[in-house]
Amino acid sequence: MAFYGLGLDAIVFFEHLGFWYHATWVLAFLNLLPYSKHFHIITVLPNIFAGNTEPKGKLPDIADLEGKIENDEPIGVTRPEHLTWKHVLDLYTCTECGRCSDNCPAYTTGKKLSPKHYTLAIRDHMYDLEPYYLGTGGIERPDVIPDSQNLFVHGDPPEGYNRVLSPVDLIGDVIHPEVIWACTTCRACEEMCPVNISYVDKIVEMRRAEMMIKNEFPHDLTKMFQGIEVNGNPWNLPAMDRGNWTSGLEAGG
Numbered sequence: 001m002a003f004y005g006l007g008l009d010a011i012v013f014f015e016h017l018g019f020w021y022h023a024t025w026v027l028a029f030l031n032l033l034p035y036s037k038h039f040h041i042i043t044v045l046p047n048i049f050a051g052n053t054e055p056k057g058k059l060p061d062i063a064d065l066e067g068k069i070e071n072d073e074p075i076g077v078t079r080p081e082h083l084t085w086k087h088v089l090d091l092y093t094c095t096e097c098g099r100c101s102d103n104c105p106a107y108t109t110g111k112k113l114s115p116k117h118y119t120l121a122i123r124d125h126m127y128d129l130e131p132y133y134l135g136t137g138g139i140e141r142p143d144v145i146p147d148s149q150n151l152f153v154h155g156d157p158p159e160g161y162n163r164v165l166s167p168v169d170l171i172g173d174v175i176h177p178e179v180i181w182a183c184t185t186c187r188a189c190e191e192m193c194p195v196n197i198s199y200v201d202k203i204v205e206m207r208r209a210e211m212m213i214k215n216e217f218p219h220d221l222t223k224m225f226q227g228i229e230v231n232g233n234p235w236n237l238p239a240m241d242r243g244n245w246t247s248g249l250e251a252g253g
Contacts, residue, residue: 037096037126040195047093048196050086051201056187059204076209077167077202080126081133086201091123091198100189100199112160113182115199117190118175121161122202132167171206180206181218 033039040047069074074082083091099113100115101107107114126133147243157163160176170228171177183203210216227236 011047037094040093040095043089045094050089051196052198060201075165075212077205078171078209078213080122087202091119093195093197095117095195097194099192103186103188103192105186105188111182112176117158117161118179121157122170125164129166129167171210176192187248236244
């Protein structure tokens with residue numbers, strides 16, 4: 001009824017105005033998509049179809065470990081460039097709903113691990129380093145990025161996660177080591193994620209880099225590694241005692 005009584009020219013004018021107003025906002029939104037959580041509108045389908053079909057709980061193997069060592073190739077993940085294309089697709093698919101953290105046993109018991117902030121910290125770091133990865137004028141890469149001009153990254157992260165405007169190692173500089181070592185690999189975060197993001201594989205790859213490249217891991221794991229190295233089991237029990245647990249049981253053998 002708002003246009004009742006208007007002439008044909010006026011109606012055509014408002015029709016064109018409404019069309020171009022709507023089209024302008026749609027095109028503007030499409031340009032904002034890659035820099036916001038709404039990017040999952042585009043990435044969610046390929047992320048789900050590219051999801052891991054291996055049995056739940058199976059960790060990824062290290063392909064050609066000896067070859068990587070001989071060729072001085074990176075083992076695990078220390079920097080964003082070591083992430084696989086699927087890892088990066090996971091980062092851009094996050095909807096920031098927080099279901100992963102709400103169901104994470106480490107997070108709910110006060111540990112520094114938050115699957116949501118773990119994902120956002122890496123993604124924001126990659127956004128901040130756009131001048132580094134894209135190059136300055138396509139010629140040089142700055143070692144230190146001037147104050148971030150990216151308006152699409154989040155504010156101050158919680159404890160255990162840092163904003164670093166330079167190309168650095170993820171663990172220790174961007175993410176506190178306690179974050180990755182707090183993970184129990186239960187995959188509750190992955191079960192609750194509505195867009196099929198894989199968290200555990202990235203965390204395990206970072207652990208591998210910390211252990212195999214930097215030789216850094218929690219002190220509590222020292223005895224376990226010594227037991228595996230000396231006696232072939234994490235409890236450091238001698239091989240001759242491996243059947244003692246059957247004492248008192250009617251077990252043949």
